[in-house]
Amino acid sequence: MRPNIWQNSFGLHSFSIAGDANFYLFKALNLLIDIGAWHPILASAQHIFLSHGHMDHIAGLFKLLSYKTSHKIQPPTIYAHPDMQPNIQTACQALEQLNGLKTWDYHWQNLIPETHFTIGNNRLLQAFPLTHHIHSNACLIWEQRKRLQERYKGLDTQQIQRLVLEGAEVNDQILIPIIFYSGDTESSVFAIPELFNAEICVLECTFWEPEYRSKANKFKHLHIMDILDVASQFNNKILILTHISERYSIEFITNTAQKLQDLLPRSVQLKLDLPTIITT
Numbered sequence: 001m002r003p004n005i006w007q008n009s010f011g012l013h014s015f016s017i018a019g020d021a022n023f024y025l026f027k028a029l030n031l032l033i034d035i036g037a038w039h040p041i042l043a044s045a046q047h048i049f050l051s052h053g054h055m056d057h058i059a060g061l062f063k064l065l066s067y068k069t070s071h072k073i074q075p076p077t078i079y080a081h082p083d084m085q086p087n088i089q090t091a092c093q094a095l096e097q098l099n100g101l102k103t104w105d106y107h108w109q110n111l112i113p114e115t116h117f118t119i120g121n122n123r124l125l126q127a128f129p130l131t132h133h134i135h136s137n138a139c140l141i142w143e144q145r146k147r148l149q150e151r152y153k154g155l156d157t158q159q160i161q162r163l164v165l166e167g168a169e170v171n172d173q174i175l176i177p178i179i180f181y182s183g184d185t186e187s188s189v190f191a192i193p194e195l196f197n198a199e200i201c202v203l204e205c206t207f208w209e210p211e212y213r214s215k216a217n218k219f220k221h222l223h224i225m226d227i228l229d230v231a232s233q234f235n236n237k238i239l240i241l242t243h244i245s246e247r248y249s250i251e252f253i254t255n256t257a258q259k260l261q262d263l264l265p266r267s268v269q270l271k272l273d274l275p276t277i278i279t280t
């Protein structure tokens, strides 16, 4: 397995095949979203967001916990739906016994809608409940930034410095959506406005052939036609289509994606998360 390495400020490394294995490591944020397979580059992740319990999204978690414990690496925090905790705990206990090793260390954080979790300097994690076969969450990362208050915008730098020295608060705190990951879902995910506005949107697109659209809906996955329907709304810097079924040839995917590229605003870079291809 060779993860794709994407050119962006977040250090994204991903690997994705629908139903087989999916992970998205944002190295610069110490953030790993889903872990459907193990790869040594994942060992450093401190914040692990699990969108849902399907094996193509969690299978590598146990290897990561074992690796971190045996190499005495700081235990990670796992963010996931509360219903997943007892089953993850039971699976860990069974595997710990099979291995005859000591208990694997991790912290657990239940995902609560509307709640912001701090994951490092000025970065906040928020989950959005999705529609899938089992409890599933999308992941949004916010960045806190400062913006000069409206009433001070006409002042020059020296005047602002003087106000700061006098103890005035001249900035507002604002939240900017920087990363959106859809997880496995159907088209109700498009009701989340940050999907369209985050700097990077990692969006599942499992099914691609036209005659499969109703089945995709039944299986609670996105179809490329669902995405074509909302193409004009995307305002991301980078839109990555991921979780692509391996039933399709790369040529078919690339040709079909061109239809989406033609409908997207020109400022949006469209990327395809195809397995084993390294994009530089």
Ligand SMILES: [Zn+2]
Pocket (backbone or CB within 6 Å): 018, 019, 022, 054, 056, 057, 184, 243
């Ligand atoms: Zn999946």
Ligand SMILES: [Zn+2]
Pocket (backbone or CB within 6 Å): 052, 054, 132, 184
């Ligand atoms: Zn799934």
